[in-house]
Amino acid sequence: MALESLSKALSGALSKVSRSSVVDRDVIKEVVKDIQRALLMADVNVQLVLDVTKTIEKRALEEKVPPGVSRKEHIIRIVYEEITKFLGETSEKVNLKSSGTSVLLMVGIQGSGKTTTTGKLARYFQKKGFKVGIVCTDTWRPGAYYQLKQYVEPVNIDVWGDPDEESATRLAREGVTHFKEKKYDIVIVDTAGRHKDETGLIEEMREIADAVHPDETVLVIDGTIGQQAQHQAKAFKQATELGSIIITKLDGSAKGGGALSAVAATGAPIKFIGEGERIENIEKFSPEQFVAKLLGFGDLKTLLDKVKDASKEQEFSQKDAQKMLSGKFTLKDMYQQLEMLSNMGPMQQIFQMIPGMGANLPSEFVEASEENLAKYKVIMNSMTERELKDPKVIHFSRVKRIARGSGTSQEDVKGLLNQYDAMKKMMKQMGKRKMGKMGMPGMFKNMKF
Numbered sequence: 001m002a003l004e005s006l007s008k009a010l011s012g013a014l015s016k017v018s019r020s021s022v023v024d025r026d027v028i029k030e031v032v033k034d035i036q037r038a039l040l041m042a043d044v045n046v047q048l049v050l051d052v053t054k055t056i057e058k059r060a061l062e063e064k065v066p067p068g069v070s071r072k073e074h075i076i077r078i079v080y081e082e083i084t085k086f087l088g089e090t091s092e093k094v095n096l097k098s099s100g101t102s103v104l105l106m107v108g109i110q111g112s113g114k115t116t117t118t119g120k121l122a123r124y125f126q127k128k129g130f131k132v133g134i135v136c137t138d139t140w141r142p143g144a145y146y147q148l149k150q151y152v153e154p155v156n157i158d159v160w161g162d163p164d165e166e167s168a169t170r171l172a173r174e175g176v177t178h179f180k181e182k183k184y185d186i187v188i189v190d191t192a193g194r195h196k197d198e199t200g201l202i203e204e205m206r207e208i209a210d211a212v213h214p215d216e217t218v219l220v221i222d223g224t225i226g227q228q229a230q231h232q233a234k235a236f237k238q239a240t241e242l243g244s245i246i247i248t249k250l251d252g253s254a255k256g257g258g259a260l261s262a263v264a265a266t267g268a269p270i271k272f273i274g275e276g277e278r279i280e281n282i283e284k285f286s287p288e289q290f291v292a293k294l295l296g297f298g299d300l301k302t303l304l305d306k307v308k309d310a311s312k313e314q315e316f317s318q319k320d321a322q323k324m325l326s327g328k329f330t331l332k333d334m335y336q337q338l339e340m341l342s343n344m345g346p347m348q349q350i351f352q353m354i355p356g357m358g359a360n361l362p363s364e365f366v367e368a369s370e371e372n373l374a375k376y377k378v379i380m381n382s383m384t385e386r387e388l389k390d391p392k393v394i395h396f397s398r399v400k401r402i403a404r405g406s407g408t409s410q411e412d413v414k415g416l417l418n419q420y421d422a423m424k425k426m427m428k429q430m431g432k433r434k435m436g437k438m439g440m441p442g443m444f445k446n447m448k449f
Protein backbone atom coordinates (compact mmCIF):
# COMPACT_ATOMS: atom_id res chain seq x y z
CA MET A 1 0.00 0.00 0.00
CA ALA A 2 0.91 3.62 -0.28
CA LEU A 3 3.00 5.27 2.38
CA GLU A 4 4.20 2.17 4.05
CA SER A 5 6.59 3.88 6.43
CA LEU A 6 4.00 6.35 7.66
CA SER A 7 1.51 3.59 8.06
CA LYS A 8 3.89 1.52 10.11
CA ALA A 9 4.79 4.41 12.37
CA LEU A 10 1.16 5.39 12.98
CA SER A 11 -0.11 1.91 13.64
CA GLY A 12 2.93 1.41 15.86
CA ALA A 13 1.93 4.43 17.90
CA LEU A 14 -1.62 3.18 18.21
CA SER A 15 -0.51 -0.27 19.25
CA LYS A 16 1.02 1.39 22.31
CA VAL A 17 -2.49 2.29 23.34
CA SER A 18 -3.60 -1.28 22.79
CA ARG A 19 -0.70 -2.70 24.73
CA SER A 20 -0.93 -0.50 27.82
CA SER A 21 -3.01 -1.83 30.64
CA VAL A 22 -4.14 1.63 31.67
CA VAL A 23 -4.39 4.52 29.28
CA ASP A 24 -3.34 7.44 31.41
CA ARG A 25 -1.96 10.89 30.70
CA ASP A 26 1.59 9.58 30.20
CA VAL A 27 0.55 7.01 27.64
CA ILE A 28 -1.48 9.60 25.74
CA LYS A 29 1.42 12.05 25.69
CA GLU A 30 3.76 9.37 24.46
CA VAL A 31 1.42 8.27 21.70
CA VAL A 32 0.89 11.86 20.59
CA LYS A 33 4.68 12.34 20.40
CA ASP A 34 4.99 9.21 18.25
CA ILE A 35 2.29 10.47 15.92
CA GLN A 36 4.06 13.81 15.69
CA ARG A 37 7.29 12.12 14.75
CA ALA A 38 5.61 9.91 12.17
CA LEU A 39 3.91 12.85 10.44
CA LEU A 40 7.05 14.96 10.42
CA MET A 41 9.00 12.09 8.87
CA ALA A 42 6.42 11.98 6.11
CA ASP A 43 7.18 15.64 5.38
CA VAL A 44 3.90 16.98 6.71
CA ASN A 45 4.08 20.70 7.42
CA VAL A 46 5.30 21.39 10.97
CA GLN A 47 2.46 23.73 11.84
CA LEU A 48 -0.10 21.23 10.61
CA VAL A 49 1.53 18.51 12.66
CA LEU A 50 1.48 20.64 15.78
CA ASP A 51 -2.15 21.60 15.27
CA VAL A 52 -3.41 18.12 14.63
CA THR A 53 -1.50 16.51 17.45
CA LYS A 54 -2.56 19.21 19.86
CA THR A 55 -6.18 18.54 19.02
CA ILE A 56 -5.68 14.81 19.40
CA GLU A 57 -4.06 15.27 22.79
CA LYS A 58 -6.70 17.67 24.01
CA ARG A 59 -9.57 15.48 22.92
CA ALA A 60 -7.95 12.34 24.30
CA LEU A 61 -7.41 13.94 27.69
CA GLU A 62 -10.62 15.89 28.03
CA GLU A 63 -13.41 14.14 26.16
CA LYS A 64 -15.68 11.86 28.07
CA VAL A 65 -15.54 8.32 26.81
CA PRO A 66 -18.95 7.46 25.35
CA PRO A 67 -20.81 4.54 26.90
CA GLY A 68 -20.11 1.15 25.36
CA VAL A 69 -16.69 2.19 24.09
CA SER A 70 -13.40 1.49 25.81
CA ARG A 71 -10.95 4.27 26.45
CA LYS A 72 -8.53 2.73 23.96
CA GLU A 73 -11.13 2.54 21.25
CA HIS A 74 -12.06 6.10 21.97
CA ILE A 75 -8.50 7.30 21.49
CA ILE A 76 -8.01 5.30 18.32
CA ARG A 77 -11.17 6.85 17.01
CA ILE A 78 -10.01 10.36 17.86
CA VAL A 79 -6.74 9.82 16.02
CA TYR A 80 -8.63 8.44 13.06
CA GLU A 81 -11.05 11.35 12.98
CA GLU A 82 -8.44 14.07 13.31
CA ILE A 83 -6.10 12.66 10.69
CA THR A 84 -9.02 12.18 8.32
CA LYS A 85 -10.02 15.79 8.89
CA PHE A 86 -6.66 17.07 7.93
CA LEU A 87 -6.66 15.11 4.71
CA GLY A 88 -9.78 16.83 3.53
CA GLU A 89 -12.53 14.53 4.82
CA THR A 90 -14.77 14.07 1.80
CA SER A 91 -14.04 12.22 -1.39
CA GLU A 92 -15.15 13.93 -4.55
CA LYS A 93 -16.28 12.65 -7.88
CA VAL A 94 -15.02 13.44 -11.33
CA ASN A 95 -17.19 15.97 -13.10
CA LEU A 96 -18.81 13.90 -15.83
CA LYS A 97 -21.70 14.94 -18.02
CA SER A 98 -24.82 12.87 -17.62
CA SER A 99 -25.04 12.52 -21.38
CA GLY A 100 -22.74 13.32 -24.28
CA THR A 101 -18.96 13.28 -24.22
CA SER A 102 -17.08 14.47 -21.15
CA VAL A 103 -13.62 15.92 -21.66
CA LEU A 104 -10.86 15.67 -19.06
CA LEU A 105 -7.70 17.69 -19.52
CA MET A 106 -4.55 16.43 -17.84
CA VAL A 107 -1.86 18.94 -16.90
CA GLY A 108 1.24 18.80 -14.76
CA ILE A 109 4.92 19.56 -14.85
CA GLN A 110 7.48 17.40 -16.55
CA GLY A 111 7.64 13.84 -15.36
CA SER A 112 4.86 14.21 -12.81
CA GLY A 113 3.09 11.18 -14.25
CA LYS A 114 0.52 12.71 -16.62
CA THR A 115 0.86 10.18 -19.40
CA THR A 116 0.84 7.22 -17.06
CA THR A 117 -2.12 8.65 -15.13
CA THR A 118 -4.00 9.37 -18.36
CA GLY A 119 -3.76 5.68 -19.21
CA LYS A 120 -4.72 4.61 -15.68
CA LEU A 121 -7.71 6.90 -15.57
CA ALA A 122 -8.88 5.74 -18.99
CA ARG A 123 -8.64 2.16 -17.76
CA TYR A 124 -10.48 3.03 -14.54
CA PHE A 125 -13.43 4.46 -16.44
CA GLN A 126 -13.33 1.74 -19.06
CA LYS A 127 -13.79 -0.81 -16.30
CA LYS A 128 -16.86 1.08 -15.16
CA GLY A 129 -18.39 0.59 -18.57
CA PHE A 130 -17.56 3.88 -20.26
CA LYS A 131 -16.18 4.19 -23.75
CA VAL A 132 -12.97 6.14 -23.31
CA GLY A 133 -10.59 7.69 -25.81
CA ILE A 134 -7.25 9.38 -25.25
CA VAL A 135 -5.82 12.35 -27.12
CA CYS A 136 -2.05 12.80 -27.12
CA THR A 137 -1.09 16.45 -27.59
CA ASP A 138 2.54 16.07 -26.56
CA THR A 139 4.47 17.39 -29.55
CA TRP A 140 7.69 17.82 -27.60
CA ARG A 141 8.74 14.54 -26.21
CA PRO A 142 9.82 12.15 -28.94
CA GLY A 143 7.80 9.00 -28.75
CA ALA A 144 5.09 10.45 -26.51
CA TYR A 145 2.36 9.14 -28.79
CA TYR A 146 3.88 5.66 -28.89
CA GLN A 147 4.42 5.66 -25.11
CA LEU A 148 0.71 6.15 -24.64
CA LYS A 149 -0.31 3.69 -27.32
CA GLN A 150 1.91 1.02 -25.91
CA TYR A 151 0.64 1.60 -22.39
CA VAL A 152 -3.04 1.27 -23.21
CA GLU A 153 -2.92 -1.15 -26.14
CA PRO A 154 -3.23 -4.29 -24.01
CA VAL A 155 -6.55 -3.00 -22.67
CA ASN A 156 -7.87 -1.79 -26.03
CA ILE A 157 -8.16 1.91 -25.43
CA ASP A 158 -7.98 4.17 -28.48
CA VAL A 159 -5.38 6.92 -28.72
CA TRP A 160 -5.65 9.85 -31.10
CA GLY A 161 -2.42 11.54 -32.06
CA ASP A 162 0.02 12.37 -34.84
CA PRO A 163 3.74 12.31 -34.14
CA ASP A 164 4.33 14.65 -37.09
CA GLU A 165 1.90 17.37 -36.06
CA GLU A 166 3.42 20.42 -34.39
CA SER A 167 0.43 22.19 -32.92
CA ALA A 168 -0.73 20.80 -29.59
CA THR A 169 -3.88 22.87 -29.73
CA ARG A 170 -4.82 21.56 -33.14
CA LEU A 171 -4.26 17.98 -32.00
CA ALA A 172 -6.39 18.60 -28.95
CA ARG A 173 -9.23 20.11 -30.95
CA GLU A 174 -9.18 17.47 -33.68
CA GLY A 175 -8.84 14.58 -31.26
CA VAL A 176 -11.71 15.69 -29.08
CA THR A 177 -13.91 16.31 -32.13
CA HIS A 178 -13.05 12.85 -33.44
CA PHE A 179 -14.11 11.09 -30.25
CA LYS A 180 -17.19 13.27 -29.85
CA GLU A 181 -18.33 12.36 -33.34
CA LYS A 182 -17.87 8.71 -32.46
CA LYS A 183 -19.98 9.27 -29.35
CA TYR A 184 -17.37 8.25 -26.82
CA ASP A 185 -18.39 8.86 -23.20
CA ILE A 186 -15.08 10.27 -22.01
CA VAL A 187 -12.08 11.80 -23.75
CA ILE A 188 -8.88 12.29 -21.78
CA VAL A 189 -6.41 14.80 -23.19
CA ASP A 190 -2.78 14.26 -22.22
CA THR A 191 -0.49 17.27 -22.52
CA ALA A 192 3.24 17.88 -22.73
CA GLY A 193 5.16 18.57 -19.55
CA ARG A 194 7.61 21.02 -20.96
CA HIS A 195 6.79 23.79 -18.51
CA LYS A 196 9.14 24.11 -15.65
CA ASP A 197 6.96 26.06 -13.26
CA GLU A 198 3.40 26.86 -12.34
CA THR A 199 3.13 29.85 -14.67
CA GLY A 200 4.07 27.87 -17.75
CA LEU A 201 1.75 25.13 -16.67
CA ILE A 202 -1.23 27.41 -16.24
CA GLU A 203 -0.59 29.11 -19.60
CA GLU A 204 -0.62 25.89 -21.52
CA MET A 205 -3.66 24.72 -19.62
CA ARG A 206 -5.52 27.88 -20.67
CA GLU A 207 -4.58 27.53 -24.33
CA ILE A 208 -5.69 23.95 -24.65
CA ALA A 209 -8.72 24.50 -22.44
CA ASP A 210 -9.88 27.25 -24.82
CA ALA A 211 -9.70 24.74 -27.63
CA VAL A 212 -11.49 21.81 -26.00
CA HIS A 213 -13.60 23.22 -23.14
CA PRO A 214 -12.84 20.49 -20.59
CA ASP A 215 -15.45 19.41 -18.06
CA GLU A 216 -12.63 18.95 -15.63
CA THR A 217 -8.98 19.90 -15.64
CA VAL A 218 -6.83 17.49 -13.68
CA LEU A 219 -3.51 18.51 -12.22
CA VAL A 220 -1.09 15.63 -11.82
CA ILE A 221 1.40 16.10 -9.01
CA ASP A 222 4.39 13.94 -8.19
CA GLY A 223 3.91 12.85 -4.57
CA THR A 224 7.63 12.43 -3.96
CA ILE A 225 8.09 16.21 -3.73
CA GLY A 226 6.32 16.22 -0.37
CA GLN A 227 4.90 19.46 0.95
CA GLN A 228 6.26 21.42 -2.01
CA ALA A 229 3.20 20.11 -3.80
CA GLN A 230 1.32 22.94 -2.16
CA HIS A 231 2.66 25.64 -4.53
CA GLN A 232 1.40 23.81 -7.58
CA ALA A 233 -1.94 23.05 -6.04
CA LYS A 234 -2.47 26.66 -4.92
CA ALA A 235 -1.62 28.22 -8.27
CA PHE A 236 -3.83 25.70 -10.00
CA LYS A 237 -6.76 26.21 -7.68
CA GLN A 238 -6.69 29.94 -8.35
CA ALA A 239 -6.58 29.40 -12.09
CA THR A 240 -9.40 26.95 -12.58
CA GLU A 241 -12.79 26.29 -11.12
CA LEU A 242 -13.10 22.85 -12.59
CA GLY A 243 -9.92 21.51 -11.19
CA SER A 244 -9.06 18.35 -9.37
CA ILE A 245 -5.78 16.79 -8.41
CA ILE A 246 -4.20 13.38 -8.74
CA ILE A 247 -1.13 12.64 -6.66
CA THR A 248 1.18 10.02 -8.13
CA LYS A 249 4.08 7.88 -6.99
CA LEU A 250 2.76 7.33 -3.49
CA ASP A 251 4.11 3.82 -3.64
CA GLY A 252 7.32 3.76 -1.73
CA SER A 253 7.53 7.53 -1.29
CA ALA A 254 8.39 8.56 2.24
CA LYS A 255 7.06 12.05 1.61
CA GLY A 256 3.61 11.14 0.34
CA GLY A 257 1.91 12.19 3.56
CA GLY A 258 3.39 15.65 3.14
CA ALA A 259 2.13 15.94 -0.43
CA LEU A 260 -1.36 14.77 0.45
CA SER A 261 -1.79 16.98 3.47
CA ALA A 262 -0.27 20.04 1.79
CA VAL A 263 -2.59 19.73 -1.17
CA ALA A 264 -5.62 19.01 1.03
CA ALA A 265 -4.84 22.18 2.97
CA THR A 266 -5.36 24.28 -0.17
CA GLY A 267 -8.90 22.95 -0.47
CA ALA A 268 -8.28 21.63 -3.98
CA PRO A 269 -9.89 18.21 -4.20
CA ILE A 270 -7.62 15.19 -4.54
CA LYS A 271 -9.70 12.66 -6.47
CA PHE A 272 -7.26 9.83 -7.19
CA ILE A 273 -3.86 8.64 -6.13
CA GLY A 274 -1.29 6.71 -8.15
CA GLU A 275 0.48 3.88 -6.47
CA GLY A 276 2.70 2.28 -9.07
CA GLU A 277 3.67 2.19 -12.70
CA ARG A 278 1.12 -0.36 -13.85
CA ILE A 279 -2.12 0.69 -15.48
CA GLU A 280 -4.22 -0.72 -12.64
CA ASN A 281 -2.28 1.18 -9.96
CA ILE A 282 -4.79 3.94 -9.41
CA GLU A 283 -7.16 4.36 -6.54
CA LYS A 284 -10.01 6.70 -5.87
CA PHE A 285 -8.93 8.94 -3.02
CA SER A 286 -11.21 8.73 -0.05
CA PRO A 287 -9.62 10.25 3.06
CA GLU A 288 -11.65 8.03 5.38
CA GLN A 289 -10.69 4.80 3.72
CA PHE A 290 -7.18 5.99 3.21
CA VAL A 291 -6.67 6.81 6.87
CA ALA A 292 -8.36 3.62 7.98
CA LYS A 293 -5.82 1.71 5.93
CA LEU A 294 -3.00 3.93 7.10
CA LEU A 295 -3.84 3.20 10.71
CA GLY A 296 -4.30 -0.45 9.96
CA PHE A 297 -8.04 -1.09 10.04
CA GLY A 298 -9.63 -1.89 6.73
CA ASP A 299 -12.36 -3.86 8.40
CA LEU A 300 -15.88 -3.85 9.66
CA LYS A 301 -15.19 -1.34 12.37
CA THR A 302 -14.37 1.28 9.79
CA LEU A 303 -17.44 0.40 7.88
CA LEU A 304 -19.65 0.78 10.91
CA ASP A 305 -18.17 4.16 11.70
CA LYS A 306 -18.82 5.25 8.17
CA VAL A 307 -22.33 3.98 8.18
CA LYS A 308 -22.99 5.88 11.35
CA ASP A 309 -21.66 9.09 9.83
CA ALA A 310 -23.52 8.62 6.62
CA SER A 311 -26.80 7.99 8.34
CA LYS A 312 -26.36 11.18 10.31
CA GLU A 313 -26.80 13.05 7.06
CA GLN A 314 -29.81 11.11 5.96
CA GLU A 315 -31.84 10.22 8.98
CA PHE A 316 -33.60 6.96 8.47
CA SER A 317 -36.19 5.76 10.86
CA GLN A 318 -36.89 2.27 12.01
CA LYS A 319 -40.26 2.55 10.33
CA ASP A 320 -38.60 3.22 6.96
CA ALA A 321 -36.39 0.21 7.41
CA GLN A 322 -39.30 -2.07 8.20
CA LYS A 323 -41.19 -0.74 5.23
CA MET A 324 -38.33 -1.50 2.88
CA LEU A 325 -37.59 -4.91 4.27
CA SER A 326 -41.21 -5.85 3.80
CA GLY A 327 -40.80 -5.19 0.08
CA LYS A 328 -42.08 -1.61 -0.18
CA PHE A 329 -39.10 -0.16 -1.91
CA THR A 330 -39.38 2.67 -4.42
CA LEU A 331 -37.02 3.97 -7.07
CA LYS A 332 -36.39 6.99 -4.90
CA ASP A 333 -35.38 4.73 -2.03
CA MET A 334 -32.97 2.97 -4.30
CA TYR A 335 -31.44 6.18 -5.49
CA GLN A 336 -30.89 7.34 -1.94
CA GLN A 337 -29.29 4.05 -1.01
CA LEU A 338 -26.94 4.11 -3.95
CA GLU A 339 -26.01 7.69 -3.31
CA MET A 340 -25.23 6.97 0.29
CA LEU A 341 -23.15 3.94 -0.56
CA SER A 342 -21.26 5.75 -3.25
CA ASN A 343 -20.25 8.35 -0.69
CA MET A 344 -18.52 5.58 1.15
CA GLY A 345 -16.44 4.36 -1.75
CA PRO A 346 -16.56 1.46 -4.13
CA MET A 347 -19.50 -0.74 -3.27
CA GLN A 348 -17.87 -4.03 -3.92
CA GLN A 349 -15.35 -3.21 -1.22
CA ILE A 350 -17.99 -2.16 1.23
CA PHE A 351 -19.90 -5.35 0.71
CA GLN A 352 -16.86 -7.48 0.95
CA MET A 353 -16.38 -6.12 4.43
CA ILE A 354 -19.73 -7.47 5.52
CA PRO A 355 -19.33 -11.12 6.43
CA GLY A 356 -21.29 -13.44 4.19
CA MET A 357 -22.43 -10.84 1.73
CA GLY A 358 -19.74 -10.14 -0.86
CA ALA A 359 -20.16 -13.35 -2.78
CA ASN A 360 -23.81 -13.39 -3.74
CA LEU A 361 -24.52 -9.80 -4.62
CA PRO A 362 -26.42 -9.27 -7.87
CA SER A 363 -23.96 -7.81 -10.36
CA GLU A 364 -26.36 -4.97 -11.17
CA PHE A 365 -25.93 -3.77 -7.65
CA VAL A 366 -22.19 -3.84 -7.63
CA GLU A 367 -21.97 -2.09 -10.97
CA ALA A 368 -23.77 0.92 -9.56
CA SER A 369 -20.94 3.31 -9.96
CA GLU A 370 -21.31 6.89 -8.94
CA GLU A 371 -21.08 7.80 -12.59
CA ASN A 372 -24.24 5.82 -13.16
CA LEU A 373 -25.89 7.78 -10.41
CA ALA A 374 -25.71 10.99 -12.40
CA LYS A 375 -27.44 9.22 -15.27
CA TYR A 376 -30.08 7.77 -12.98
CA LYS A 377 -30.85 11.18 -11.63
CA VAL A 378 -31.64 12.56 -15.07
CA ILE A 379 -33.71 9.54 -15.97
CA MET A 380 -35.67 9.73 -12.75
CA ASN A 381 -36.34 13.39 -13.35
CA SER A 382 -38.22 12.39 -16.48
CA MET A 383 -40.50 10.02 -14.60
CA THR A 384 -43.81 10.82 -13.03
CA GLU A 385 -44.29 10.68 -9.29
CA ARG A 386 -46.39 7.56 -9.71
CA GLU A 387 -43.68 5.84 -11.74
CA LEU A 388 -41.10 6.64 -9.14
CA LYS A 389 -43.21 5.12 -6.42
CA ASP A 390 -44.21 2.08 -8.42
CA PRO A 391 -41.96 1.40 -11.41
CA LYS A 392 -44.09 -1.62 -12.37
CA VAL A 393 -46.40 0.77 -14.21
CA ILE A 394 -43.63 1.71 -16.68
CA HIS A 395 -44.37 -0.01 -19.98
CA PHE A 396 -42.43 -0.09 -23.18
CA SER A 397 -43.82 3.11 -24.68
CA ARG A 398 -42.99 4.98 -21.49
CA VAL A 399 -39.43 3.61 -21.49
CA LYS A 400 -39.02 5.15 -24.91
CA ARG A 401 -40.46 8.48 -23.80
CA ILE A 402 -38.44 8.58 -20.62
CA ALA A 403 -35.27 7.87 -22.59
CA ARG A 404 -36.07 10.64 -25.02
CA GLY A 405 -37.11 13.06 -22.30
CA SER A 406 -33.93 12.52 -20.35
CA GLY A 407 -31.57 12.41 -23.31
CA THR A 408 -30.51 8.87 -22.49
CA SER A 409 -31.02 5.58 -24.29
CA GLN A 410 -33.69 2.95 -23.77
CA GLU A 411 -30.94 0.64 -22.58
CA ASP A 412 -30.09 3.17 -19.88
CA VAL A 413 -33.68 3.31 -18.68
CA LYS A 414 -33.98 -0.46 -18.77
CA GLY A 415 -30.68 -0.73 -16.94
CA LEU A 416 -32.03 1.42 -14.16
CA LEU A 417 -35.21 -0.63 -13.93
CA ASN A 418 -33.28 -3.91 -13.92
CA GLN A 419 -31.11 -2.70 -11.15
CA TYR A 420 -34.16 -1.66 -9.23
CA ASP A 421 -35.66 -5.11 -9.60
CA ALA A 422 -32.46 -6.75 -8.42
CA MET A 423 -32.23 -4.53 -5.38
CA LYS A 424 -35.84 -4.96 -4.51
CA LYS A 425 -35.40 -8.70 -4.59
CA MET A 426 -32.40 -8.40 -2.38
CA MET A 427 -34.24 -6.23 0.10
CA LYS A 428 -36.89 -8.86 0.39
CA GLN A 429 -34.36 -11.60 0.98
CA MET A 430 -32.66 -9.51 3.57
CA GLY A 431 -35.94 -8.83 5.24
CA LYS A 432 -36.37 -12.56 5.62
CA ARG A 433 -32.90 -13.14 6.94
CA LYS A 434 -32.93 -10.03 9.13
CA MET A 435 -29.13 -10.25 9.26
CA GLY A 436 -29.32 -11.04 12.93
CA LYS A 437 -26.58 -13.63 13.13
CA MET A 438 -24.07 -11.28 11.66
CA GLY A 439 -24.36 -8.88 14.50
CA MET A 440 -25.40 -6.17 12.11
CA PRO A 441 -28.93 -5.27 13.09
CA GLY A 442 -27.82 -1.82 14.19
CA MET A 443 -26.42 -1.06 10.84
CA PHE A 444 -29.46 -2.14 8.94
CA LYS A 445 -31.74 -0.36 11.31
CA ASN A 446 -29.98 2.83 10.40
CA MET A 447 -29.63 2.08 6.77
CA LYS A 448 -33.15 1.43 5.67
CA PHE A 449 -32.18 -2.00 4.42
Ligand SMILES: Nc1nc2c(ncn2[C@@H]2O[C@H](COP(=O)(O)OP(=O)(O)OP(=O)(O)O)[C@@H](O)[C@H]2O)c(=O)[nH]1
Pocket: 108, 109, 110, 111, 112, 113, 114, 115, 116, 117, 138, 141, 191, 192, 193, 194, 248, 249, 250, 251, 274, 275, 276, 277, 281
Ligand atom coordinates in the same frame (compact mmCIF):
# COMPACT_ATOMS: atom_id res chain seq x y z
N1 LIG B 1 6.39 4.26 -8.95
C1 LIG B 1 5.57 5.01 -9.67
N2 LIG B 1 5.99 5.53 -10.81
C2 LIG B 1 5.15 6.29 -11.54
C3 LIG B 1 3.81 6.55 -11.11
N3 LIG B 1 3.23 7.34 -12.03
C4 LIG B 1 4.15 7.55 -13.00
N4 LIG B 1 5.32 6.93 -12.71
C5 LIG B 1 6.57 6.93 -13.48
O1 LIG B 1 7.06 8.23 -13.59
C6 LIG B 1 7.71 8.42 -14.85
C7 LIG B 1 7.12 9.62 -15.56
O2 LIG B 1 5.77 9.32 -15.88
P1 LIG B 1 5.02 9.95 -17.15
O3 LIG B 1 3.62 9.48 -17.07
O4 LIG B 1 5.75 9.71 -18.40
O5 LIG B 1 5.09 11.48 -16.76
P2 LIG B 1 4.62 12.73 -17.63
O6 LIG B 1 4.08 13.73 -16.69
O7 LIG B 1 3.74 12.30 -18.73
O8 LIG B 1 6.01 13.21 -18.22
P3 LIG B 1 6.21 14.30 -19.40
O9 LIG B 1 5.26 13.94 -20.47
O10 LIG B 1 7.62 14.16 -19.81
O11 LIG B 1 5.93 15.59 -18.77
C8 LIG B 1 7.54 7.13 -15.61
O12 LIG B 1 8.70 6.36 -15.48
C9 LIG B 1 6.37 6.46 -14.90
O13 LIG B 1 6.45 5.05 -14.99
C10 LIG B 1 3.38 5.98 -9.86
O14 LIG B 1 2.25 6.16 -9.37
N5 LIG B 1 4.30 5.22 -9.19
Ligand SMILES: [Mg+2]
Pocket: 114, 115, 116, 138, 144, 191, 192, 193
Ligand atom coordinates in the same frame (compact mmCIF):
# COMPACT_ATOMS: atom_id res chain seq x y z
MG1 LIG C 1 3.88 12.61 -20.79
